[in-house]
Amino acid sequence: xxxxxxxxxxxxxxxxxxxLLRARTFPVVMGVALISYAVNLFLLAMGRLRTGxxxxxxxxxxxxxxxxxALVLTAIVIGFAMTAFVTVLALRxxxxxGNDHVDGFEExxxxxxxxxxxxxxxxxxxxxxxxxxRP
Amino acid sequence: xxxxxxxxxxxxxxxxxxxLIFMARADLNAQRWVSVISAVLGxxxxxxxxxxxxxxxxxxxxxxxxPAPFGIVLVIDRLSALLVTMTALLGLIALLYGIRGDxxxxxxxxxxxxxxxxxxxxxxxxxxxxxxxxxxxxxLIASYALLMHGAGPERxxxxxxxxxxxxxxxxxxxxGIGTLYGxxxxxxxxxxxxxxxxxxxxxxxxxxxxxxxxxxxxxxKAAMLPMYFWLPAAYSAASPSVxxxxxxxxxxxxxAILRVHGLLFGDHAGVLAGSMQxxxxxxxxxxxxxxxxxxxxxxxxxxxxxxxxxxxxxxxxTTLAINDPNVLSGALYYLIHSTFVVAGxxxxxxxxxxxxxxxxxxxxxxxxxxxxxxxxxxxxxxxTAIIGLPPLSGFLSKVLIFRGTxxxxxxPLLWTxxxxxxxxxxxxxxxxxxxxFWRTNRQPPGRRKADPIKLGVxxxxxxxxxxxxxxxxxxxxxxxSVALQQNAPWLYIQAVLSSETTSLITTGxxx
Numbered sequence: 001x002x003x004x005x006x007x008x009x010x011x012x013x014x015x016x017x018x019x020l021l022r023a024r025t026f027p028v029v030m031g032v033a034l035i036s037y038a039v040n041l042f043l044l045a046m047g048r049l050r051t052g053x054x055x056x057x058x059x060x061x062x063x064x065x066x067x068x069x070a071l072v073l074t075a076i077v078i079g080f081a082m083t084a085f086v087t088v089l090a091l092r093x094x095x096x097x098g099n100d101h102v103d104g105f106e107e108x109x110x111x112x113x114x115x116x117x118x119x120x121x122x123x124x125x126x127x128x129x130x131x132x133x134r135p
Numbered sequence: 136x137x138x139x140x141x142x143x144x145x146x147x148x149x150x151x152x153x154x155l156i157f158m159a160r161a162d163l164n165a166q167r168w169v170s171v172i173s174a175v176l177g178x179x180x181x182x183x184x185x186x187x188x189x190x191x192x193x194x195x196x197x198x199x200x201x202p203a204p205f206g207i208v209l210v211i212d213r214l215s216a217l218l219v220t221m222t223a224l225l226g227l228i229a230l231l232y233g234i235r236g237d238x239x240x241x242x243x244x245x246x247x248x249x250x251x252x253x254x255x256x257x258x259x260x261x262x263x264x265x266x267x268x269x270x271x272x273x274x275l276i277a278s279y280a281l282l283m284h285g286a287g288p289e290r291x292x293x294x295x296x297x298x299x300x301x302x303x304x305x306x307x308x309x310x311g312i313g314t315l316y317g318x319x320x321x322x323x324x325x326x327x328x329x330x331x332x333x334x335x336x337x338x339x340x341x342x343x344x345x346x347x348x349x350x351x352x353x354x355x356k357a358a359m360l361p362m363y364f365w366l367p368a369a370y371s372a373a374s375p376s377v378x379x380x381x382x383x384x385x386x387x388x389x390x391a392i393l394r395v396h397g398l399l400f401g402d403h404a405g406v407l408a409g410s411m412q413x414x415x416x417x418x419x420x421x422x423x424x425x426x427x428x429x430x431x432x433x434x435x436x437x438x439x440x441x442x443x444x445x446x447x448x449x450x451x452x453t454t455l456a457i458n459d460p461n462v463l464s465g466a467l468y469y470l471i472h473s474t475f476v477v478a479g480x481x482x483x484x485x486x487x488x489x490x491x492x493x494x495x496x497x498x499x500x501x502x503x504x505x506x507x508x509x510x511x512x513x514x515x516x517x518x519t520a521i522i523g524l525p526p527l528s529g530f531l532s533k534v535l536i537f538r539g540t541x542x543x544x545x546x547p548l549l550w551t552x553x554x555x556x557x558x559x560x561x562x563x564x565x566x567x568x569x570x571x572f573w574r575t576n577r578q579p580p581g582r583r584k585a586d587p588i589k590l591g592v593x594x595x596x597x598x599x600x601x602x603x604x605x606x607x608x609x610x611x612x613x614x615x616s617v618a619l620q621q622n623a624p625w626l627y628i629q630a631v632l633s634s635e636t637t638s639l640i641t642t643g644x645x646x
Contacts (some may be wrong), residue, residue, distance in 0.1 A: 039310060092291060
């Protein structure tokens with residue numbers, strides 16, 4: 001179980017960091033959400049992983065540590081609020097700045113190049129969807 | 136009454152903020168009255184705590200009367216009391232400036248303002264690591280909204296970076312907290328400090344990792360080297376009253392480093408003693424060096440002030456790395472001085488910008504100012520103070536820091552950088568000042584004079600620097616006593632963990 005759990009956290013964190021480093025706001029928001037899931041699981045694991053144990057001392061032979069569960073609850077609530085805020089902020093940035101780049105503006109040179117190459121390639125290969133420029 | 140006094144700096148902004156949320160649609164003047172009265176009350180509340188703490192007693196307030204390692208405690212020692220008082224005073228200053236216009240652009244300015252105060256003061260007082268995280272989140276979410284306040288594309292752009300970085304920083308902080316809990320089985324700072332002494336050497340590397348992870352999280356809040364890039368953009372985009380209040384926010388990070396790493400990884404910490412020092416050295420020196428470069432490159436006055444904030448952070452970090460009570464005393468004096476001077480400079484930058492038409496505070500030629508003499512004198516005072524020229528407080532604090540480091544092996548490097556920072560700040564601010572006040576075109580000056588209350592608040596804030604120099608003796612005596620108390624962490628531990636719970640731990644409680 002420990003191995004499965006740690007691999008899961010690693011995958012979530014890795015995916016989260018990858019998405020966090022993207023240039024568009026939506027993947028970044030998803031990255032933030034995934035990282036907060038990973039952190040919540042990590043906190044839970046810090047109380048040691050036990051199955052089928054009560055979180056109360058004295059009712060059974062052993063018990064599972066209740067404190068990390070309380071911490072995770074708090075962290076989930078806060079993480080949820082933050083994700084909601086970031087989502088609204090991303091929408092507002094899209095509305096106010098007119099694009100969804102994290103810097104608020106496109107890198108001019110590259111963007112124009114891409115648009116140019118897209119417009120040059122499009123009529124030549126109309127049926128080729130592998131060449132489709134990213135939205 | 137007096138025994139519950141430690142709770143007031145948290146309760147007062149909490150209730151004020153809650154009331155103000157319900158008043159969001161009420162008349163703005165009514166909101167201003169409630170808000171200002173609460174901020175005014177906050178100052179004596181903090182000063183009473185400061186007086187109590189000055190006697191040397193460390194007050195530990197057990198929330199809900201749960202005994203210390205199991206419940207959450209609020210701890211007021213001299214350092215906490217000093218910072219809480221600074222926050223209350225700075226909050227009042229920023230609010231008085233804010234009610235002259237900054238609060239018109241959104242309904243919840245006042246409520247958010249008090250929630251930010253709640254988060255900052257709570258973070259300064261809590262004795263529990265997870266509770267510190269919660270207060271950090273309270274202050275962060277209030278600061279996100281305040282930063283956005285007044286809108287505009289520039290603010291949206293700066294906020295997005297600020298928010299994403301801080302959300303990631305919170306995740307990092309939680310990982311650090313989780314690791315510490317997993318290794319040591321407690322989150323109470325005093326209890327952590329006790330357990331870390333008896334740690335199994337085999338576990339030490341993991342605990343050190345947790346410490347470094349938390350250093351990263353605090354470093355992000357404090358604007359330390361790899362993570363300060365958000366600060367100039369965010370602070371210079373914020374509305375002036377908010378930027379002035381944010382001057383205390385980097386201090387939250389510095390305080391957290393001093394408190395957590397001082398208690399957990401200080402000289403008494405057995406295997407792990409001083410394991411953060413080398414990192415603090417490298418990062419603080421780097422922060423100073425890059426902030427100097429940024430200062431020269433700044434194109435607006437607000438951005439220049441933002442880099443001055445980063446320089447002050449770097450300076451305090453070097454003194455934390457040295458970890459010597461004499462230096463710490465000077466550093467605390469510097470902390471008080473830099474917080475207020477920088478806040479004053481943000482306000483002044485707004486006053487100057489408002490009189491230069493569309494050029495705002497860009498450092499280029501523009502129409503002449505309406506009140507060049509008044510603003511010029513204030514600018515002169517602020518610049519002299521922050522550069523560290525005699526006779527103001529900046530000079531005094533640098534002398535104190537230098538005097539404390541005479542025997543330190545790395546002193547030449549530190550002195551060179553600090554003096555260089557002073558020189559560069561001198562050049563940058565002289566250049567900025569001569570552009571702002573003298574490089575004028577032939578257009579007639581505008582008509583609108585600065586609002587007298589805004590001007591008065593700015594002048595008061597900047598004049599705190601001469602006041603700090605004149606009343607240097609009592610202030611320095613106090614910061615010395617703070618440093619002595621910081622140097623004796625067992626006092627803190629004893630105050631938090633009463634004798635019976637201490638024996639409980641040693642007879643094998645916990646996991």
